Structure formats: C-alpha cells, structure tokens
Amino acid sequence: xxxxxxxxxxxxxxxxxxxxxxxxxxxxxxxxxxxxxxxxxxxxxxxxxxxxxxxxxxxxxxxxxxxxxxxxxxxxxxxxxxxxxxxxxxxxxxxxxxxxxxxxxxxxxxxxxxxxxxxxxxxxxxxxxxxxxxxxxxxxxxxxxxxxxxxxxxxxxxxxxxxxxxxxxxxxxxxxxxxxxxxxxxxxxxxxxxxxxxxxxxxxxxxxxxxxxxxxxxxxxxxxxxxxxxxxxxxxxxxxxxxxxxxxxxxxxxxxxxxxxxxxxxxxxxxxxxxxxxxxxxxxxxxxxxxxxxxxxxxxxxxxxxxxxxxxxxxxxxxxxxxxxxxxxxxxxxxxxxxxxxxxxxxxxxxxxxxxxxxxxxxxxxxxxxxxxxxxxxxxxxxxxxxxxxxxxxxxxxxxx
Ligand SMILES: [Zn+2]
Numbered sequence: 496x497x498x499x500x501x502x503x504x505x506x507x508x509x510x511x512x513x514x515x516x517x518x519x520x521x522x523x524x525x526x527x528x529x530x531x532x533x534x535x536x537x538x539x540x541x542x543x544x545x546x547x548x549x550x551x552x553x554x555x556x557x558x559x560x561x562x563x564x565x566x567x568x569x570x571x572x573x574x575x576x577x578x579x580x581x582x583x584x585x586x587x588x589x590x591x592x593x594x595x596x597x598x599x600x601x602x603x604x605x606x607x608x609x610x611x612x613x614x615x616x617x618x619x620x621x622x623x624x625x626x627x628x629x630x631x632x633x634x635x636x637x638x639x640x641x642x643x644x645x646x647x648x649x650x651x652x653x654x655x656x657x658x659x660x661x662x663x664x665x666x667x668x669x670x671x672x673x674x675x676x677x678x679x680x681x682x683x684x685x686x687x688x689x690x691x692x693x694x695x696x697x698x699x700x701x702x703x704x705x706x707x708x709x710x711x712x713x714x715x716x717x718x719x720x721x722x723x724x725x726x727x728x729x730x731x732x733x734x735x736x737x738x739x740x741x742x743x744x745x746x747x748x749x750x751x752x753x754x755x756x757x758x759x760x761x762x763x764x765x766x767x768x769x770x771x772x773x774x775x776x777x778x779x780x781x782x783x784x785x786x787x788x789x790x791x792x793x794x795x796x797x798x799x800x801x802x803x804x805x806x807x808x809x810x811x812x813x814x815x816x817x818x819x820x821x822x823x824x825x826x827x828x829x830x831x832x833x834x835x836x837x838x839x840x841x842x843x844x845x846x847x848x849x850x851x852x853x854x855x856x857x858x859x860x861x862x863x864x865x866x867x868x869x870x871x872x873x874x875x876x877x878x879x880x881x882x883x884x885x886x887x888x889x890x891x892x893x894x895x896x
Contacts, residue, residue, distance in 0.1 A: 497826060497827055500620075501827075503884070504877065506620075508880070511616040512612075512876065512877075514534075515592065515608060515613075515876060517534060517592075518531055518534060518603070518608040519603055519604060519608055520592050523574050523576060524578065525640075525642045525791075526791065526792055526793060528553060528575050529794040531574045532555045532574060532636065532638075532794070535557075535574070535615060536549060538615055538619070539555070539615060539619070542615070542618075542623060544557040544622055544634075545560045551797060553638045553795045554635055554636065554647075555574075555636040556633055556654065557615070558632070559618050559627075562627045563630070564629045564630070564891075565630035566629075566630045566656075566890075567631040567656040567657045568628075568630065568632050568633070568659065568660065568891055569634075569659040569846075569851070570614040570618065570634045570659075570660050570883060571635045571637060571659055571662065571842055571843075571846065571853075572614055572636055572637070572662040572663075572857075573607060573611075573636075573638070573640030574638060575639055575640060576602050576608070576641065577606070577641050577865050579601075579602040585867045586600070586867075587600040587601070588600075588601070597872055598872055599871050599873055599876070600869070600870045604869055604870055604871040605860065605863055605870065606663070606859070607662055607664065607859075609857075609859055610664075610857040611662065612876065613662070613876055613879040613880040613882075614634050614883050616880050617880045617882075618632050618634050618883070620884060621888075628887050631656075633656055635654070637650060638793055640841075642791060643789055643802070643803050643804070644805055644845045645793070645799060646842075647845045648848075648849075655850070656851055657851075657852075657891075658816055658851060658853065659843070659852070659854075660853070660854055660855070660856055660883070660886055661842055661855045661856075662879070663837060663843075663855055664858065664861045664864060665837065665857050665861075666860050667828070667832075667857070667875050667878055668832055668833040668834070668856075669820050669821050669832055669834050669835065669855065669856055670856070671809065671810040671811075671812065671817050671835075671836065671855070672721070672808045672809030672843070673721070673808065673809075673837035673839060674722070674724065674752040674754055675755075675806050675807030675808070675840055676750065676753075676803075677752075677804050678749070679749040679751060679785065679786060679787055680749070680785055680786075681703065681706060681783075682745075682785065683703055683706075683744065683746075683774070683782035684780065684782055685697030685702070685777070687740060688741050689741075690740055697778070698741050699742060699744060699782070700745065701780070702770075702776070702777045702780050702782065703745060703747055706747070706769065706770055710749075710769070716753075716754055716756075717754070718755065718756065721754045721836055724753050725751070725752045726750070727749065728749055730747075730748040731745060731746070731747050731748070732746045749766075752840070753807050755808055755809045759802075759804055763784060763786065766784040770782060786802055788800050788801065788803065789801050789802075806844035806845065807840070808853070815893045815894060816852050816890065816893055817834060817854060819889060819890060820856070820890060821834055823890070824885065827881055837861070856882055856883070856886065858875035858879040859871040
C-alpha cells in the first residue's frame with residue numbers, strides 16, 4: 496500500500512502544485528473566501544469525491560466514503576489568509592504563487608493553501624484510484640480562521656468526525672496541541688474635558704498606564720511542554736478623534752495566550768481585581784475587563800457575534816492517535832517524525848472543544864507565516880500529500896474507545 500500511495504502521490508504532484516498556485520492567485524481574506532471556495536469545490540468534484548457541498552457558513556466539504564470498517568477522519572484547513580500588506584515589501588508578488596529556489600512564495604502558501612492543496616489531492620488520489628479508506632474521509636476547507644475560527648466552530652455542529660488532522664504549518668512534523676488565544680478588552684471611562692484644563696476631567700489614560708505596568712508583574716501559569724501563558728497589550732482606541740480633547744473612554748485590547756487548563760473565566764477573574772486596583776488610584780474613573788466579541792459576516796451572508804477565543808489543547812503524548820499518526824508518517828515518509836507543540840493557536844482547539852481528538856500535520860515553517868517572506872518548500876507540499884494519504888488509510892484503524 497505504501498509503495499502504491501507513494502507512486503500515486505508522485506503522479507499527482509504537478510497537478511497539486513498548479514492547483515496550489517491557483518489558490519494563491521485567488522485572494523480570500525476572512526469573510527470573502529467565495530472564489531477560493533468555488534475552486535476547491537470544483538477540484539474535489541473533478542477528483543471524483545463521492546459528495547461535495549458548501550454549508551450555510553461557506554465551508555466547503557468533500558466526502559470520500561470508507562469501507563465502514565473504521566472511524567471517520569476530517570482533514571481541516573482554512574481558506575482565509577491575513578492581509579499581504581504592501582506588495583513592494585515582498586521579494587516576490589504576494590499573490591503570485593511564483594516558485595524560486597524550490598519554494599512557492601506568497602500570502603497563504605504556508606498559512607495554509609499549501610496544506611489545503613495537499614489534502615484535497617491526497618484524498619483525491621485515493622478517490623481516483625478507487626481505494627476506499629477504512630472509515631469516511633472528510634476534507635473541510637473552512638472560513639474565517641484568522642478571525643477566531645467561526646467556520647470550524649460551526650462545522651462541528653453538523654459534522655462530528657471521530658478524529659481530525661489540522662494542516663497548519665508543523666514543518667511536516669506531528670503537532671499535538673498549542674496554547675490558546677483569548678482576546679480581551681480593558682475599557683476605562685473617565686470624564687472628557689478640554690485638554691487645556693486636565694484638572695477638571697478624569698483622564699482614563701492615567702488608569703490604563705497603571706494597568707499596563709501591573710500586567711508586567713502578573714503571575715502567569717506555566718505548563719510543560721506549552722511554556723508560559725503570556726499577555727500582550729495590542730490595539731488602543733479612544734472615543735475621541737481630536738488630540739486636544741481628553742477622552743471619555745479608552746479601550747485597550749489584550750492578547751492572552753493561555754496554556755491548557757486555564758480558561759477565559761480564570762483570566763477574567765485574575766484581571767478584574769488588577770484593573771479595580773488601578774481604578775481606585777484614579778478617583779472618578781470606572782471600567783472593566785471583558786472578553787472581546789467580534790461581529791463577523793460570512794461570504795454566504797450570515798452574521799454572528801463571536802467570542803475572540805481559540806481554546807488551548809494538548810492531546811496526551813501517548814494518545815493512540817498521536818502514536819499511530821507518528822508511526823504512520825515515519826513509515827510513509829521514510830524518516831523520523833517528531834511530535835511537537837505548535838507555537839500558535841489553530842482550529843484544532845475548536846475541534847477538541849467539540850470532543851474531536853485532533854493532531855496536526857502541515858507543510859511549511861511557522862516562522863514565515865504572517866510575514867512578507869511567507870513561502871512553502873515545494874518538496875514539503877509533495878511530502879505532505881503522501882503524508883495525508885497515508886494518514887487517511889491508517890488513522891481510521893485507531894480504536895476510539
Ligand atoms: Zn493558519
């Protein structure tokens with residue numbers, strides 16, 4: 496089987512690469528994934544998937560039915576990407592998909608149209624060759640991961656596979672978890688006055704200045720092998736547009752990366768008293784720390800207010816899915832495969848929160864993601880295609896009991 500898969504993966508290589516380039520050349524910012532969704536759906540149909548559909552939220556799902564002798568697997572990748580920024584800052588055009596020195600360049604090559612192209616073709620090569628996996632295989636191309644994971648969190652309400660593989664960049668090693676992300680807002684109100692008479696108002700900046708300083712002295716949880724939770728102030732907004740007015744309210748966004756076991760409620764319970772102490776130093780001020788909520792609209796026209804939270808997760812290092820995944824990849828790729836922890840949050844957190852055990856395997860290196868040097872080694876795309884095909888045939892045999 497391994498030899499057969501390897502030769503099929505090699506044969507589909509050129510088609511997979513040019514499909515990936517097509518995806519890169521088709522912009523798909525969060526909320527506007529429609530054109531890429533159509534490309535992916537059409538490609539799945541062309542590759543003889545048993546069923547292809549788009550759900551209400553704009554996720555595209557392809558199904559290859561199994562032999563009913565094993566559990567179902569979902570391969571999960573997001574279609575959206577972050578903004579490419581100024582094209583002049585890139586060494587090659589961000590929407591070009593050009594190949595130079597063995598790397599395909601552009602926004603979304605590693606995060607994560609490369610993985611999507613490899614997944615679509617890995618299951619496609621089984622479909623075309625008439626190979627039935629033990630259990631059903633789903634390839635889910637989801638929307639709006641970069642803004643919190645709305646697509647996957649809705650998808651798992653209708654499709655609940657026995658296990659999942661998320662294709663975020665793992666340098667083609669096997670990932671088994673990550674810290675989560677909790678978006679928070681510290682909102683502080685004072686009293687707005689003319690900036691020439693600050694004594695007559697209450698300046699909310701005085702509170703936030705104290706608050707930011709205290710953040711640096713917070714005791715943060717640490718857990719092996721995830722490292723320490725971290726908190727970073729990011730955006731700041733004032734309710735005024737004029738620089739000669741003391742604002743009445745300011746809002747500071749915080750990006751909190753939490754280790755498994757630390758919940759959004761734990762974080763709010765820790766931060767509330769810290770802000771209260773700062774408010775007490777500035778008479779007349781008030782405020783609170785709240786969970787950030789995003790108002791999202793999908794390309795299909797649905798709207799949703801969605802909490803800015805990616806759950807953290809860690810699948811046990813001895814979980815059968817991790818062990819079987821590692822063994823399968825080592826054998827198929829004919830090299831050692833490490834078990835690692837992602838440095839960033841993924842849709843795996845939403846899958847795990849829905850009770851779906853999830854591992855990660857994806858082409859490309861995390862350090863190029865969200866930068867103007869985003870690229871994916873073409874050899875890794877080819878290797879990932881073989882890796883996904885092998886996982887498709889083997890993970891379904893893992894006992895889920
Ligand atoms: Zn991503």
